[in-house]
Amino acid sequence: MRRDALILVGTTKGLFLLDGAAQLKGPYLVGTSVPSVAYDRRRGRILAGATSFFFGTSVRYSDDCGQSWTEPETPNLAFPEGSEAKVAQAWQITPMGPAQPDVVYVGVEPAALFRSADGGQSFELVRGLWDHPHRPTWQPGGGGLGLHTILPDPRDMENRMLIAISTGGVYATEDGGQTWRASNTGIRAEFMPEDQRFPEYGQCVHKVGRDATNPDRLFLQNHFGLYRSDDCGASWTDIANGVPSDFGFPIVTHPSQPGTAYIIPLIADVKRWTTDAACRVYRTTDAGASWEPLTCGLPQQDAYVTVLRDAFATDGADPAGLYFGTRGGELYASQDDGQTWQVLAEHLPPILCVRAAALD
Amino acid sequence: MRVTVYVPAALRQFSAGERRLHVELAAEVAPITLGQVFAALHARAPGVVERALDEQGGVRPHVNLFVDGESVRLGDGLGLQTPVAAGSEVWILPAVSGGGEDATPAPAA
Numbered sequence: 001m002r003r004d005a006l007i008l009v010g011t012t013k014g015l016f017l018l019d020g021a022a023q024l025k026g027p028y029l030v031g032t033s034v035p036s037v038a039y040d041r042r043r044g045r046i047l048a049g050a051t052s053f054f055f056g057t058s059v060r061y062s063d064d065c066g067q068s069w070t071e072p073e074t075p076n077l078a079f080p081e082g083s084e085a086k087v088a089q090a091w092q093i094t095p096m097g098p099a100q101p102d103v104v105y106v107g108v109e110p111a112a113l114f115r116s117a118d119g120g121q122s123f124e125l126v127r128g129l130w131d132h133p134h135r136p137t138w139q140p141g142g143g144g145l146g147l148h149t150i151l152p153d154p155r156d157m158e159n160r161m162l163i164a165i166s167t168g169g170v171y172a173t174e175d176g177g178q179t180w181r182a183s184n185t186g187i188r189a190e191f192m193p194e195d196q197r198f199p200e201y202g203q204c205v206h207k208v209g210r211d212a213t214n215p216d217r218l219f220l221q222n223h224f225g226l227y228r229s230d231d232c233g234a235s236w237t238d239i240a241n242g243v244p245s246d247f248g249f250p251i252v253t254h255p256s257q258p259g260t261a262y263i264i265p266l267i268a269d270v271k272r273w274t275t276d277a278a279c280r281v282y283r284t285t286d287a288g289a290s291w292e293p294l295t296c297g298l299p300q301q302d303a304y305v306t307v308l309r310d311a312f313a314t315d316g317a318d319p320a321g322l323y324f325g326t327r328g329g330e331l332y333a334s335q336d337d338g339q340t341w342q343v344l345a346e347h348l349p350p351i352l353c354v355r356a357a358a359l360d
Numbered sequence: 361m362r363v364t365v366y367v368p369a370a371l372r373q374f375s376a377g378e379r380r381l382h383v384e385l386a387a388e389v390a391p392i393t394l395g396q397v398f399a400a401l402h403a404r405a406p407g408v409v410e411r412a413l414d415e416q417g418g419v420r421p422h423v424n425l426f427v428d429g430e431s432v433r434l435g436d437g438l439g440l441q442t443p444v445a446a447g448s449e450v451w452i453l454p455a456v457s458g459g460g461e462d463a464t465p466a467p468a469a
Contacts, residue, residue, distance in 0.1 A: 031370065052370075052411075053422055054370070054411075054420065054422045054423055054454040054455065055370065055371065055411035055412075055420065055423070055454075056410075056411060056414065056420060071373070073374065073406060073407045074406050074407055074410040075410055075411070075415070078410075078415035079415055079416070080415075081415065081416060081417070082416075083416075084416060085416075086414045086415055086416055086418075087415070
């Protein structure tokens with residue numbers, strides 16, 4: 001493992017950290033589940049979406065690598081009074097770039113976007129999305145009605161952003177979140193009647209990633225279907241070419257190599273474990289024209305593994321460090337773009353999310 | 361009139377470490393409801409109140425409130441409309457429903 005890396009592992013029972021020597025630290029935030037976590041490298045801050053079964057959800061943060069945590073006096077994710085909505089959990093935390101040094105977005109359940117202008121201490125509901133006429137008709141997927149993906153456009157992070165909802169699909173804004181348009185052309189909704197399987201919105205999109213070098217190119221893991229867009233989400237093409245299943249949760253793009261993305265196919269729809277009971281990561285290096293299994297170091301027999309949509313991440317380095325956690329509490333890592341894998345941790349609580357950062 | 365609110369250990373970081381908080385209410389407001397007690401307590405310990413109640417003002421589903429030993433969900437089930445008298449004791453407690461398989465939000469698979 002990279003000596004200068006930080007791995008963040010959110011579980012159903014708190015947060016764990018691993019340093020560059022793969023030393024496990026924690027658990028932190030005990031008494032909460034942590035389905036979302038982020039490392040904000042602008043200020044060296046860990047942000048965690050922590051949900052107490054009893055007392056609700058807040059974004060908490062640590063500026064000293066987990067030694068101490070700040071919890072807001074009152075929960076900092078809350079729908080306005082009278083909206084009738086209540087935050088169930090935070091699905092995604094996304095710090096913006098250096099041009100907006102204090103801005104952090106959070107996606108929550110029920111599907112909504114919150115924006116912080118003070119580094120994650122306080123948040124405001126993004127009304128443009130909440131007031132979208134489609135919103136009352138979005139339906140919860142099996143895991144709940146979560147806004148789980150936030151992808152700012154690196155060319156204009158202040159204004160252009162793409163988000164994804166299960167089940168609502170992909171939406172895009174070009175005016176900083178004031179207006180949003182559904183962006184699902186070509187994505188299948190398998191659970192609809194045959195003549196309604198390509199609706200404007202309502203698809204159960206599981207995760208979206210952006211290509212390393214072409215910001216208009218996106219990769220998408222759907223609830224049945226793998227897709228690529230070459231026009232920043234305006235249209236999508238099926239790229240499930242040679243994979244054992246087009247169902248899965250995460251999709252991770254390589255941080256520097258174009259046309260390269262990783263998935264973990266699962267048997268759909270009831271079992272939701274790795275195909276052939278073998279734990280295999282699949283990689284494309286040609287933008288989805290073909291996929292190859294990566295198996296070295298991963299269990300290939302009797303492996304009934306489930307990896308959730310945010311439990312697979314890269315550390316942004318080149319070659320890429322790749323990390324994924326399982327519902328069985330194992331954490332796997334690769335330091336060579338996925339060619340070989342090793343176990344970093346076992347016997348953790350069920351892993352909900354993984355994030356990694358190569359530190360300077 | 362004075363009402364005593366007992367704060368669970370998990371929330372005492374929001375009550376300056378106090379196990380008991382005394383809430384003073386103007387007697388002429390009587391009859392007092394539990395909701396009014398929480399409204400008065402909010403000025404002093406908002407972190408306690410907003411973890412017992414959700415952002416819409418309802419009792420969180422896995423928090424139990426007791427007034428003088430009676431659960432406000434049971435009996436008349438008046439919830440935050442439960443009457444509170446001078447000298448009453450209000451208890452905020454995490455529900456026994458915690459810790460089971462459903463103790464965390466459903467993951468995404």
